[in-house]
Amino acid sequence: MPDHPSAAPLVPPGPLHGITVIDLTSVALGPYATLQLGDLGADVIKVEAPEGDTTRLGGQARHVDMASLFLTFGRNKRSIVVDLKHPDAADVLTDLVRTADVVVHNVRPDAARRLGITYRDIAAVNPTVVHATAAGFDPEGPYGGRPAYDDMIQGLVGIVSLMERVTGTPRYLPSIMIDKTVGMALANAILAALFHRARTGEGQEVVVPMFEVMAGFTLLEHLADATFLDAGPNGDDPPGPPGYIRTLSPHRRPLRTADGVVCALPYQDKHFRTLFDAFDRPDLAGDPRLADIPSRLAHLDHVYGTLETLTVGRTTADSLERFARAEVPAVAMATLEDLLADPHLAEVGFFAEIDHPSEGRIRQPQLGVRFGSTPTSLRRPAPRLGEHSVEILARLGYDEDRIATLLAGGAVRAHPDHG
CATH class of the missing domain: 3.30.1540.10 (formyl-coa transferase, domain 3)
Incomplete structure (x- = not known):
């Protein structure tokens, strides 16, 4: 289900041109992963609940469903509203995933089973699909199924403790670093699974848990002397504690x-x-x-x-x-305001400035990576809630009567300006 050629100005196709992603994620981690896939050229269809993604409410807004946070997280995506709890929604979901290359969600295991979006459910319809789940914890461990957000994982992987060691006060990092870091890991895992499928024709399930990814991320340097498990050949060199001492000095500061x-x-x-x-x-x-x-x-x-x-x-x-x-x-040292005016970023075209159809003139930070032949691009601005519902159903082969029935029954909803 590639992008419609009239949807945006002509740009060279990105490296993921021709890949269709059914995006069932919400909040920040999953949407950041699919933002990357969209910027790389994939056709990302964002399947939203009737209330919309919570990032639609994050920050200044000209319209209630189009806050500043969503204008970034939602770019290069089309929006269809499907109430997955509605009995008539199952067929719509089946048709969406039937020819998709990727299905990605961040729903906990019990809810995923109820909604029919587990790997088994999706692979029964599309055996070659890459089915990716962003989880708080690996479902096979004792923490599996627990809810998780950025602040919790910062606490669990030692980041809050590290901040206390160097500042004297337990603190979170002033960034949703967990969501963004694991979002990059999720996008990377999806790309690896797509590469495997391109070579073998085989789809697969991919699970990317926040806790495990960030434990590995934190311990990359902070495992330090706890790397050793014995006291050496002479028994007189016991392992030291974890913690990379250079970054833990209270005097390490600007x-x-x-x-x-x-x-x-x-x-x-x-x-x-x-x-x-x-x-x-x-x-x-x-x-x-x-x-x-x-x-x-x-x-x-x-x-x-x-x-x-x-x-x-x-x-x-x-x-x-x-x-x-x-x-x-x-x-x-630069402030965020300095970053917006940085001459290097201006010279390399890091910020894209576009006219959004409903939100006015906006700017967008780009991924920052550069391809010689298949550049990233901003092909479509963030959509209104349900902006593409009718368009997507029509391209799935639904006639006007069936679309009208789904809209009237509430299984699918459309934005009033795009119905």
């Missing part, structure tokens, strides 16, 4: 200048030879605590404390010039 903040990371040994000359502190070059990586890791508080003394009395511009002279990566 550097204050006389008029701002600089973020810098001298990392290589050569940086600690060039840095002190650039800041007119050659006396520090002979400090054995700064000589090499093992020494610096053993004296992290001293390392970070020393760096703070270099910039505190200098302007940001002067500090950045000296870091550049020393070939140490460094930038001035």
Whole structure:
């Protein structure tokens, strides 16, 4: 069910052109995964409950169902409203998934069984489908079936505890990092399953649980010395605790200048030879605590404390010039407002500005990846709730009478301006 050629200005097809995704997800994690698939060229059909996705209510809005958050999460998607609890909705769902390449949802196992959207249900209709589930926890474990949101998973995988260790207060990260990170993992898993199907013709079930993905993400560096399970060949080198010490030092923080903040990371040994000359502190070059990586890791508080003394009395511009002279990566701290006006992002066309049919002039951040032959694109703006219900049913082969019956009975709903 590819995009209709008249739906948007002509753009080169993306790498997923010709792939149809039935998107039953809601909130942030799943919609971010399908946003990526849509930007990559897939035809994403967003199947919404009558009340719509909750992101439609997130932020400033010109219309009640079109908040700023949804204008991003909903782009490159078409919206059909199907009440999956309605007895007449089953046939509609069957017809939607019959020729789809991907079906993705984030419904808990019991509800998925009731709604008829499990892998077994969908594969019975379409054996070659890639059926992807975003779950809070692997359904086969003792936590399977529990509800989960970003804040809960931040707490479970140690992020809140890590924040307490470095700030003194248990805190969440000021970002829906779990949803976005697992959303990328979900998109990646779907792409891998599509690649497997392209080689073998075989569809499959894919489960992407938030807890397990983020446990692996967090422990990538923080497993640290707990990697070892024995005390070594002589029994005198017991495993250490988890936690990557460089990032856990309370002194690891941006550097204050006389008029701002600089973020810098001298990392290589050569940086600690060039840095002190650039800041007119050659006396520090002979400090054995700064000589090499093992020494610096053993004296992290001293390392970070020393760096703070270099910039505190200098302007940001002067500090950045000296870091550049020393070939140490460094930038001035930016605000979100600065990000919107960043000259590099402007030069590479990172923000797309479009005229939305109902919401006016808007901007959109793009994925940030670049393809030489199959570029990503913004082919259609975020839809009104049920904007494409009638169009999608018609393209499934439903005649006007059947569509009218479904709308009258409430199994399917359409936006009043697009009915």
